[in-house]
Amino acid sequence: MSAARAVLLRDLRLAWRSPLASLTVLAFFAMAAILFPFAVGPEPQLLARIATGVVWTMALLASLLSFERLFQLDHEDGSIDLLLLSPASLEAIVLAKCLAHWLTTGLPLILAAPLAATILNLPPEALPALLLALALGTPSLSLVGAVGAALVLGARRGGVLLPLLVMPLYVPVLVFGVAAVEADMAGLDARPHLLLLGAFLSGAVPVAAIGASAALRQAGE
Amino acid sequence: MTAAVEWLAATALGCARGGRLVFRGLDFELGAGEALALRGPNGSGKSSLLRLLAGLLPPAEGAVRWNGEDVAAAREAHRARIGWLGMQDALKPALGLAENLRFAASLRGAGPDAARRGLDAMGLGALAGVPARQLSQGQRRRAAIARVIAEDARLWLLDEPTLALDDDAAGRLGEALAAHLARGGLAVVATHVDLPVRLAGTIDFAGRP
Numbered sequence: 220m221s222a223a224r225a226v227l228l229r230d231l232r233l234a235w236r237s238p239l240a241s242l243t244v245l246a247f248f249a250m251a252a253i254l255f256p257f258a259v260g261p262e263p264q265l266l267a268r269i270a271t272g273v274v275w276t277m278a279l280l281a282s283l284l285s286f287e288r289l290f291q292l293d294h295e296d297g298s299i300d301l302l303l304l305s306p307a308s309l310e311a312i313v314l315a316k317c318l319a320h321w322l323t324t325g326l327p328l329i330l331a332a333p334l335a336a337t338i339l340n341l342p343p344e345a346l347p348a349l350l351l352a353l354a355l356g357t358p359s360l361s362l363v364g365a366v367g368a369a370l371v372l373g374a375r376r377g378g379v380l381l382p383l384l385v386m387p388l389y390v391p392v393l394v395f396g397v398a399a400v401e402a403d404m405a406g407l408d409a410r411p412h413l414l415l416l417g418a419f420l421s422g423a424v425p426v427a428a429i430g431a432s433a434a435l436r437q438a439g440e
Numbered sequence: 441m442t443a444a445v446e447w448l449a450a451t452a453l454g455c456a457r458g459g460r461l462v463f464r465g466l467d468f469e470l471g472a473g474e475a476l477a478l479r480g481p482n483g484s485g486k487s488s489l490l491r492l493l494a495g496l497l498p499p500a501e502g503a504v505r506w507n508g509e510d511v512a513a514a515r516e517a518h519r520a521r522i523g524w525l526g527m528q529d530a531l532k533p534a535l536g537l538a539e540n541l542r543f544a545a546s547l548r549g550a551g552p553d554a555a556r557r558g559l560d561a562m563g564l565g566a567l568a569g570v571p572a573r574q575l576s577q578g579q580r581r582r583a584a585i586a587r588v589i590a591e592d593a594r595l596w597l598l599d600e601p602t603l604a605l606d607d608d609a610a611g612r613l614g615e616a617l618a619a620h621l622a623r624g625g626l627a628v629v630a631t632h633v634d635l636p637v638r639l640a641g642t643i644d645f646a647g648r649p
Binding site for chain 2: 221222224237295300302304306307439
């Protein structure tokens with residue numbers, strides 16, 4: 220476990236020293252939330268109606284911006300070989316990288332979501348459901364994205380390929396993430412949708428660990 | 441052969457990259473305290489052989505053996521033996537040299553004082569806190585060698601270690617390599633220059649396969 224912890228701490232430290240990547244994700248998210256009222260008009264009812272979908276879609280798109288760097292930088296400077304040659308389990312190392320990715324992109328998105336929700340006139344009582352859904356959904360985005368990022372490693376124009384690869388897998392997170400908030404706003408129980416998000420997340424952990432590790436080994440050949 | 445005496449062997453080793461055969465029928469044996477040099481033109485398979493020996497690349501035919509046992513059968517144990525220096529320095533530009541080395545050491549379960557030892561051996565003690573991005577290419581290469589020294593592995597696999605090194609650094613590399621061999625370590629080195637250590641043999645890739 221100490222190897223996985225070292226990777227987590229290193230990636231957090233790197234993100235802290237060069238925060239541009241995390242800030243880009245946040246800035247994209249905030250700009251999109253600000254642009255929408257200009258695009259569709261400032262009627263409060265209309266905005267409240269689309270707020271949940273907009274926040275979720277923008278969170279998905281914003282997170283896509285960050286995946287190309289997840290393994291690419293390690294690949295370019297050769298440190299991927301050190302990860303591959305560590306006696307510790309590569310699966311644990313991959314999960315540590317996913318956790319670091321979520322802490323530096325997913326978590327900031329969740330923290331920025333109340334602001335975006337306010338700009339988009341989401342009813343304040345729906346905010347807890349939105350934050351809970353994002354908290355369960357965004358880790359899945361990091362895990363699924365990690366598999367995609369590992370698969371396109373070493374491919375030319377991998378950055379173009381990556382969204383095509385992971386977007387379809389984002390759909391369940393998007394559907395249940397939005398459904399949880401809409402159910403809550405309609406006075407229904409958001410629990411089933413949140414549980415499905417949780418189930419998707421628990422499935423994504425082993426799939427990402429095994430899938431991304433296999434892809435990294437392949438890229439290391 | 442007792443367990444304390446370690447040896448590395450390649451038997452009828454063949455390597456393919458992208459469906460193209462790079463070399464085949466490679467045999468050698470390397471005992472404790474011995475070094476092997478790899479020579480040959482660009483693209484002749486020196487780096488590929490190092491990746492094969494590290495277990496990063498599966499052999500197209502034949503096997504790599506450690507104490508007679510196929511390394512593909514015990515990957516984790518084999519990875520723990522390897523001190524790797526690739527063509528790239530594997531340093532994070534934003535991290536200080538000591539931070540870089542401490543990270544590499546903790547990946548392999550080594551203590552933090554190992555980093556200090558490696559930096560001192562390569563004459564980088566005064567630069568321990570400087571981010572790698574502020575260093576010259578030669579200094580970064582020194583740091584990468586210091587990392588290998590800090591990792592304290594049994595089998596050093598070095599790909600062109602003297603790249604961008606000055607005479608002082610090349611001398612320090614030679615001393616570190618000699619000390620490693622004197623402790624009973626093994627080394628396989630792809631190089632274009634003569635190493636200041638006694639070699640058990642040289643594999644010349646010119647004219648293969």
